Amino acid sequence: MTFVQVIDFRTDRLDEVNRLMESWADATKGKRTATHAMVGQDRSDRNHVVEIVEFPSYEEAMKNSNLPETDRIFQELVALCGGMPTFTDLDVVRDEQLNKEVVQRLVDLYINGGNADALDRLCTADYREHDPANSSYDLGLAEAKSEAQAFFDAFHPRVVVESMICEGDTVAVRFSGKGRHVGEFRGLEATGREFSGTGHCTFRCEGGKIAESWWNTDDLGLMQQLGVMEG
Structure with a gap:
């Protein structure tokens, strides 16, 4: 204890x-x-x-x-x-790290729930998302939702949080994930192949919501598992 x-x-x-x-x-x-x-x-x-x-x-x-x-x-x-x-x-009989909780809800409702609209409840209105896999490294809330929903629909990802560390307003997450390519995505027709991988994301929280995020995932590994690129 x-x-x-x-x-x-x-x-x-x-x-x-x-x-x-x-x-x-x-x-x-x-x-x-x-x-x-x-x-x-x-x-x-x-x-x-x-x-x-x-x-x-x-x-x-x-x-x-x-x-x-x-x-x-x-x-x-x-x-x-x-x-x-x-x-x-x-x-200590109760220890609530509230920024961790909002990040866990994002994993559960947004990614594993396949519901991009969950960002409206979990993120600030001026939310910014940084991900080299997106069409732009700096996306606002509406653009992040649109690109995420397209990814969810095409790949049906499921994520497991392996570790989560909180310091001040920042939460760092290490995760593993898997899915299946079931729909068209950026001109790539569904392959039906399963994939798995790992990644990290850092979130900045503000007033009980997520204000900014930085994503790093193995996109090359994903393409190799789908047979689009050679290993």
Whole structure:
């Protein structure tokens, strides 16, 4: 179970605290078990600071606490504070990464559902799509829908998300896919052949919707599997 430690303290020396956190990160490289650390400053009280540190589990957090470098840094942190920091230990019982969810819905409804109109619900009005396989590398929402629907109708693709990583407003997806060439596509008559492949896509989210995407798929491999090009 993911574990989070919240450290609450007061200081008027935040720049020094930040430098101290950087020195801790350098000193514990290869040994620390923390996976994510964040420092926030209270907008209404600039001397009130909160650090949030995430670990894979409570047990991993305890390993981190027992590092000699962690104890040394904590003592130096206390010296920069106006009092002893307080700690809150939290077992994470719910963790929703909302940008990941909208991307997963795009995979389910748009690609696997074969429904280009799903982009109207999932994307911003000024959505931009970047894909070297399209007629233009920079397509707007209407053009992206039109070209996608033509592809869906011709190939009936099905995609499996192999991994998904979210950082800030960006979600990176690694996927595998398969399908069958059942309809005409850009002058190529249906071959009836099955195909499979892998790809990556990076999405930029904005206000709970997808605002931009960058696609990379093995289009050469697709053409080879359809017998259009030699391997």
